[in-house]
Amino acid sequence: MFRLTKSHDKHEIVPEKLEEKINYKIFGLIFAAVIVFQFYLYTYKNPDDPQVQLNATLADFITPLVAGIAALFVSKRYWNSEVFGKSYLALALGMLMNALAEIIYYIYEQQGQTPSPSIADWLWLSFYPLAFYHLVKNIAFFKPKISKMVKSLVILLPICITGVYAVLEYGQEQAADTVFFLGLAYVVGSSVILSGAILGAMVFRQGLLGIPWFILAVGIVILTVGDNWYSYLDIYDQYTLTHPVNLLWYAGYLVTAYSLYKHKKIL
């Protein structure tokens, strides 16, 4: 006698609303990995050990590279699309510029030359206009009209962050030299990107794309904190390849890569 199997008995239920959740274990894993790596670097007694320098540079290089490749994959997926294709390509280029900058910084250090200010800084700084393009392209398409209140907040946030940095730093140094302006450029760039990322997360917050945009905003918040911290360190010449500020960059890039994975999964 013919018998229906279990799979035939059950009808597939179509969800009324699609759901996507953040896997906080991934966040935990990212933070655990970068902390463990930092402790590993600390196990070397001499921070100037070439092996430490190389390992730190490799991590500095690999993390933006991973994020850049993830963005390239997303861009390739929407190659024909006016918004997604171009904006994710810009983000990918920005991340890859950061990866390249890390290599150049390392080479300068190995050659005994001053690694900053150098061409590496230009490459790092090029990330900001590219990431800005990514954010503006998406926000302008998905939210062409933004209320005056939101616009004011978006403008106010970078002004406040930059203002605080400029006042504190100028107050300390009393000199507006190249290092000061370079630091200022990092702070302006990162705070503008931060503002845009938060706005992006707000635009998509009630949809599935709200998840990757929220994760992207978290990643950019981490990178911004890192960039601001670096700017202070650079002024006092305290930055080293094994400084804990690197943790924030590793984590920021990996979180960004996770957001790109989520985007690809959703759409």
Added chain:
Amino acid sequence: MSGLDRLIAKSLESTIRENLGEQTYEKLGRRLFERHGIGFTQAVEDFGKLDSVLREFFGGGAEGIEKQIIDKIVILEESKRMDKKWITIEDQSLARLILESLGDEDKKNIINSVIDEPRIISDMLEISKIPQTSGYRKINTLIQNGMLVPQGFSTTHDGKKVTKYKSVFENISIEIEKNKVIVKVQPTQESIKNSHIMQIVCSH
């Protein structure tokens, strides 16, 4: 479904593909079929369902997509009076459709007969002085293209309820600038009220 929605829907599909990409288009199409049991073309015509799926994926960003898509088809002229808005038809296939309807003398007379008030088909034919056979065919084409929209009913002497139709536009203006024909339309208040797409156009 509103006549304006049907008119505008003709250009939506290609615009969605171009702006959101093939992959996104397919993903949205799959979800539309899953959730509403309809294909993309049908959903584009039923804008409410398309809107719900767009919102599911893009949240508040759905409004931006809809606005971008519609801007490629129509441009709303600034006017203080909400009920007297002129809309410029940007999409050339849509403009051609309107011009073809007005270019045909019979169709133009049919539209003129229902610009001010809704009428049943037989009254339209009588006022326009068009033979029944070709008249019915032309009226059907106008309904299918969204130029005429149902509005209310009339009861015949034998007690039958017959649908009345009205023109979707109150005024139509045609301008020629260099080599470009610019078609501007002024939709009726009811058309705006009944059209989900027009609500989005007017809300921005």
